[in-house]
């Protein structure tokens with residue numbers, strides 16, 4: 001189909017000049033109010049958050065779903081008892097909720113003590129994007145949301161109570177933090193080039209999730225990139241032939257390159273969605289940059305051993321042993337978790353999560369660089 005005037009051939013220099021002038025125009029023009037111009041939330045409305053993801057933001061969903069008896073020292077630094085979070089305290093999502101002045105998100109599957117008036121957490125530890133129909137893939141989490149929404153609106157239409165009404169769903173912030181387990185699983189089985197070639201179907205799932213939510217009326221999105229996989233003690237403790245893959249901070253290059261490559265395509269996807277969904281705002285935050293900075297500049301943040309777990313086994317250099325991991329009876333636990341980035345080899349300590357959350361809230365790692373607390377203007 002002809003989409004406009006026929007193209008005239010252009011020299012490379014002419015093309016470059018055009019690209020440059022367009023780029024300069026983009027810099028000098030005021031940002032349009034619609035596309036990525038800001039969140040949609042009625043001023044004064046109560047902030048509502050729906051979260052989707054893996055253990056990075058699971059506030060107790062997997063423990064509830066599987067009836068896992070999570071034992072101390074989980075939760076010791078803040079809640080003073082295990083909550084189902086894989087952490088000594090609060091997760092990044094908890095700090096974000098604090099910033100919005102709302103209570104922590106209750107897991108969708110938690111039968112007792114849940115309060116969904118500020119939103120729902122669908123994140124489940126271990127979740128991936130693919131395969132899409134297994135428990136608790138991103139697609140399944142989105143279907144759970146659809147069920148929750150349809151049921152809520154149905155109850156309200158019958159004159160009954162539901163924690164969130166139609167306006168709440170429309171104004172809500174939809175946060176997604178997933179992909180780490182997909183990238184990790186690929187790296188365990190394939191060489192780097194083949195790993196990167198497998199990203200498009202993963203991205204397609206994230207795109208599908210956002211579009212499904214969008215077509216259902218969601219307008220505010222916040223999407224996290226994946227973290228510095230190559231700095232996780234669990235990865236570093238895998239036996240290797242030699243240290244040629246270690247970078248200047250002692251992290252595994254191959255894992256980190258894959259994380260960076262994944263984030264590059266995820267960031268582009270968010271750009272593309274911002275263009276396509278003109279009345280929606282999709283903020284992308286580069287969690288790799290935030291989490292790698294923690295390791296590279298650990299002394300600045302008060303961390304002693306950036307590549308060692310607090311809760312694990314075996315001592316330096318990583319204090320990680322798969323058969324004696326944090327939830328096993330033989331694990332040892334450090335005295336002061338605030339000196340460690342890694343809690344259990346895979347998940348960060350509360351101290352590290354607090355700094356990661358500050359990075360997200362700063363907007364310095366986000367595009368568009370909207371302030372998180374611009375959402376609902378708290």
Ligand SMILES: *[C@@H]1O[C@H](CO)[C@@H](O)[C@H](O)[C@H]1NC(C)=O
Nearest residue numbers: 098099100101102103377378
């Ligand atoms: C936070 O919310 C509580 C009630 O939930 C309210 O009393 C308090 O004023 C709020 N704080 C801010 C800073 O908005």
Ligand SMILES: *[C@@H]1O[C@H](CO)[C@@H](O)[C@H](O)[C@H]1NC(C)=O
Nearest residue numbers: 102103114115116117118163
């Ligand atoms: C649920 O949380 C909201 C907001 O924090 C609060 O107003 C409400 O009282 C809570 N409901 C219950 C049953 O605790």
Ligand SMILES: *[C@@H]1O[C@H](CO)[C@@H](O)[C@H](O)[C@H]1NC(C)=O
Nearest residue numbers: 146147149150214215216217
């Ligand atoms: C959202 O999805 C539900 C069912 O999944 C559908 O009934 C409803 O019409 C959708 N809402 C919008 C605004 O598309």
Ligand SMILES: *[C@@H]1O[C@H](CO)[C@@H](O)[C@H](O)[C@H]1NC(C)=O
Nearest residue numbers: 239240241242243244245246
């Ligand atoms: C280190 O191991 C990699 C494969 O893991 C190999 O390609 C490389 O040649 C090795 N380097 C040395 C110096 O042995």
Ligand SMILES: *[C@@H]1O[C@H](CO)[C@@H](O)[C@H](O)[C@H]1NC(C)=O
Nearest residue numbers: 289290292293294296297300
């Ligand atoms: C470490 O901190 C310095 C100074 O703030 C900063 O310029 C640099 O980018 C940081 N390193 C990483 C890997 O983030």
Ligand SMILES: *[C@@H]1O[C@H](CO)[C@@H](O)[C@H](O)[C@H]1NC(C)=O
Nearest residue numbers: 313323324325328329330331
């Ligand atoms: C854990 O400790 C017990 C008692 O010290 C020992 O019998 C068992 O083999 C240990 N298990 C592992 C996996 O180290």
